[in-house]
Amino acid sequence: MASDSLPAKFKPYTRQTISQAPQWSLLPEELREAVQVVSRVMPFRTNQYVMDELIDWNNVPDDPIYRLTFPHQDMLSPSDYSNLRDLVLVRKDEAAIEDAVRGIRLAMNPHPAGQMTHNVPFMNGQPVSGLQHKYKETVLFFPSAGQTCHAYCTFCFRWPQFVGMDDLKFDARESSELVAYLKLHPEVTDVLITGGDPLIMNTRSLAGYIEPLLVPELAHIQNIRIGTKSVAYWPQRFVTDKDSDDLLRLFEKVVAAGKNLAIMGHYNHPAEIRTPIAQRAVKRIVSTGATLRLQAPLIRHINEDPKGWVELWTTGVRLGAIPYYMFVERDTGPSHYFQLPLARAYEIFQSAYSSVSGLARTVRGPSMSAFPGKVVVDGIVEIAGEKVFALQFLQARKPEWVRRPFYAKFDPKATWLNDLVPAFGEKKFFFETDADAPHKSLQVVTRHTGRYVPGATSETPQPLAIEA
Amino acid sequence: MAYVVTESCIQCRYTDCVEVCPTDCFREGPNFLVIDPDECIDCGVCAPECPVDAISSSEEIAGTEQHVFIELNASLAKAWPTITTRQSPLPDAEEWKDVKSKLTHLARDSVAG
Numbered sequence: 001m002a003s004d005s006l007p008a009k010f011k012p013y014t015r016q017t018i019s020q021a022p023q024w025s026l027l028p029e030e031l032r033e034a035v036q037v038v039s040r041v042m043p044f045r046t047n048q049y050v051m052d053e054l055i056d057w058n059n060v061p062d063d064p065i066y067r068l069t070f071p072h073q074d075m076l077s078p079s080d081y082s083n084l085r086d087l088v089l090v091r092k093d094e095a096a097i098e099d100a101v102r103g104i105r106l107a108m109n110p111h112p113a114g115q116m117t118h119n120v121p122f123m124n125g126q127p128v129s130g131l132q133h134k135y136k137e138t139v140l141f142f143p144s145a146g147q148t149c150h151a152y153c154t155f156c157f158r159w160p161q162f163v164g165m166d167d168l169k170f171d172a173r174e175s176s177e178l179v180a181y182l183k184l185h186p187e188v189t190d191v192l193i194t195g196g197d198p199l200i201m202n203t204r205s206l207a208g209y210i211e212p213l214l215v216p217e218l219a220h221i222q223n224i225r226i227g228t229k230s231v232a233y234w235p236q237r238f239v240t241d242k243d244s245d246d247l248l249r250l251f252e253k254v255v256a257a258g259k260n261l262a263i264m265g266h267y268n269h270p271a272e273i274r275t276p277i278a279q280r281a282v283k284r285i286v287s288t289g290a291t292l293r294l295q296a297p298l299i300r301h302i303n304e305d306p307k308g309w310v311e312l313w314t315t316g317v318r319l320g321a322i323p324y325y326m327f328v329e330r331d332t333g334p335s336h337y338f339q340l341p342l343a344r345a346y347e348i349f350q351s352a353y354s355s356v357s358g359l360a361r362t363v364r365g366p367s368m369s370a371f372p373g374k375v376v377v378d379g380i381v382e383i384a385g386e387k388v389f390a391l392q393f394l395q396a397r398k399p400e401w402v403r404r405p406f407y408a409k410f411d412p413k414a415t416w417l418n419d420l421v422p423a424f425g426e427k428k429f430f431f432e433t434d435a436d437a438p439h440k441s442l443q444v445v446t447r448h449t450g451r452y453v454p455g456a457t458s459e460t461p462q463p464l465a466i467e468a
Numbered sequence: 469m470a471y472v473v474t475e476s477c478i479q480c481r482y483t484d485c486v487e488v489c490p491t492d493c494f495r496e497g498p499n500f501l502v503i504d505p506d507e508c509i510d511c512g513v514c515a516p517e518c519p520v521d522a523i524s525s526s527e528e529i530a531g532t533e534q535h536v537f538i539e540l541n542a543s544l545a546k547a548w549p550t551i552t553t554r555q556s557p558l559p560d561a562e563e564w565k566d567v568k569s570k571l572t573h574l575a576r577d578s579v580a581g
Binding site for chain 1: 487488489490491492506509510511512513527552
């Protein structure tokens with residue numbers, strides 16, 4: 001359904017307002033019901049551009065961008081769905097709904113990979129809110145005003161940011177603590193501003209967070225990254241928004257200050273980069289001297305076809321962008337619905353990678369952002385008669401683990417690192433301690449140095465129990 | 469759906485809310501603030517900032533006595549200028565913050581430029 005003109009002003013549709021969208025009446029009752037019920041648990045948001053330009057309404061619900069933005073009944077377990085459906089549509093008991101919803105959410109592994117337990121940095125003995133510092137070189141910053149998006153992805157691993165549970169939300173009102181923390185940490189070279197989507201903010205608000213990073217005392221910060229899906233969900237941000245030109249001038253200012261500005265552009269499917277306005281957005285970003293890097297998770301029902309990745313990476317490179325990552329979908333939220341086996345992820349990656357220009361082979365994957373670090377599946381091989389996954393760390397909590405190969409027994413059903421067991425009769429992977437389990441007792445150095453560093457100075461670390 | 473500034477703000481006007489707004493949708497009057505519903509993107513970041521809990525989503529107040537503020541925010545937003553920087557609360561904010569039924573005290577003139 002092509003429109004003659006694009007929506008010019010961003011206005012979100014939420015659960016309360018989606019019935020106002022022209023396309024709502026095209027949806028069969030059971031799909032509308034699924035949206036109303038599941039959006040009580042998982043965040044739901046979309047906009048007119050996504051609905052007009054990216055979704056093929058003749059192909060719903062299988063259309064990939066429909067699956068990407070509209071919740072599906074199977075995202076909840078059958079019993080959770082039918083129970084919640086009854087509460088929402090029949091009994092309409094708000095208190096009971098809130099209870100049920102909270103229970104479902106807490107069982108969905110919010111903020112996986114130790115984000116709340118191990119990634120929160122400390123300064124003067126206090127946790128710094130709105131920051132994460134997992135890898136030595138890179139600090140993550142979650143500005144309060146950026147903790148929403150132009151549309152929400154159904155699979156989003158940061159879903160707890162959007163569900164009104166304040167105890168699960170990472171955010172910082174302003175950047176003074178970030179600046180103070182960065183001054184204390186000369187080993188940090190990269191700041192990633194993320195959310196949500198920082199480009200939901202107007203340029204004035206965004207500049208308020210970015211400009212303090214350009215001071216001489218922060219010369220050790222080489223790269224400012226902005227994680228965003230506005231490039232796909234609202235490319236008008238860079239082209240026709242009232243302050244688009246101001247935004248591009250801000251990008252130029254960062255570059256002129258001597259830093260690299262990397263826009264980490266999240267495109268899940270080539271449909272998102274096919275529209276003329278999306279392509280114009282890429283060119284305008286790149287023309288400021290900023291880099292645009294492409295990254296996305298591999299998601300069942302949405303982008304399982306290697307040809308889609310080939311088109312995405314090839315188009316991106318042609319327009320001046322740099323393919324960066326194909327991630328494995330994290331083990332959180334409705335991951336049972338979106339997960340693929342690691343073996344399949346590897347096949348898809350290999351097939352796409354082997355079909356693109358060398359210039360697109362900057363992309364790494366399939367990579368799991370797991371508790372100890374970013375683990376990539378390099379291959380499936382047979383060594384001395386044993387079929388194994390060949391793995392390595394692209395990035396890790398401990399720098400000396402990076403690029404160290406290791407091997408796991410091949411398992412066609414494994415979907416995440418914690419499904420894997422070591423190959424060759426080894427008892428544990430090199431990065432695991434004897435007390436390995438989801439809740440570890442580990443030597444904690446965090447409170448003194450600021451960042452959590454797994455203690456490995458002795459074979460049997462003195463356990464200082466932390467509530468993980 | 470948009471968020472709405474309601475009665476508690478009148479005569480207090482703390483302005484803690486304005487700095488977190490990512491789309492500059494607050495408008496200022498002499499003793500009250502409003503949110504422009506055309507600019508509001510429902511991010512919800514402003515509501516917890518208000519020391520007197522004056523901000524609610526329009527969905528929350530529909531059907532309550534505060535619902536009149538939905539229309540008030542929409543109409544006053546057209547006449548009032550944008551505010552993006554926090555200011556001091558009004559001098560008698562402390563006295564007024566727990567007062568109910570302040571609507572009659574709402575000053576609707578545009579703030580002098």
